[in-house]
Amino acid sequence: MSARIGLIGGIGWPSTRDYYERLNRSEGERRGGLASADLALRSLDFARVFAAADEPARVEAMLLRAAEDLHAAGARVLGVCSNTGHLFSEPLRHWPKMRFVAVDRALAAHLAAQAVPEVWLLGVRRTLVHPLFHDTLRAAGIRTRIPADATLRRLDEAIFGELERGEVGPLTLSVFDTLEAELQSQGARDVVLACTELPLAVARRPLPFRLWDTVPVHCEALLAAAQESA
Secondary structure (H helix, E strand, O other): OOOOEEEEEOOOHHHHHHHHHHHHHHHHHHHOOOOOOOEEEEEOOHHHHHHOOOOHHHHHHHHHHHHHHHHHOOOOEEEEOOOHHHHHOHHHHOOOOOEEOOHHHHHHHHHHHOOOOEEEEEOOHHHHHOHHHHHHHHHOOOEEEOOOHHHHHHHHHHHHHOHHHOOOOHHHHHHHHHHHHHHHHOOOOEEEEOOOOHHHHHHHOOOOOEEEEHHHHHHHHHHHHHHHHO
16 A cells, blocks of 8 residues: 555646546556555646736745645545645745655656756746756756746746647747757757646657656656555
């Protein structure tokens, strides 16, 4: 048996769905038969979170209240189903009631184990200009790079205008053309999909790099933590 995993979702519904499906599939493959993951989900209203994004204390309070609900539901391991959501996770990292599994730390450990020396990060501009992922990866000996600011702003438009709704439209496809040309010109090899909606776009418009998707990396770390905490 594993400890119950608590998921804070809703900060982008496609990612919440992907976490749920991947965790259950991975646990079923590990244990066989009809096994699935022991999960509790607290889904937030993304519109409220997005509106409060410039007031970190408000978002941190939302996440902490959600964590309290999950703890009351029996969860002992906690994950946030969003890379950008981790920018507001500082209280959860020091919360004594549950073991918080951070995506940036899981990613750093995974890349270090694969001896990846440098990665380009793709995702929401707010996430990529924040020091969180850069500091964690660099502490693990991994150099980080991000696209030009103009490209990041166009990528934001695609993420919030299409991908967050589960759509891969002309804007997303156009931005991916720009990304491919820009990263190839810089000699990129390893690229981290540091936004949980980006795999949806990659499925339609592949990129010619070695891609590292944070969702499966984070899910495996959550399952490992649940087994250790049982």
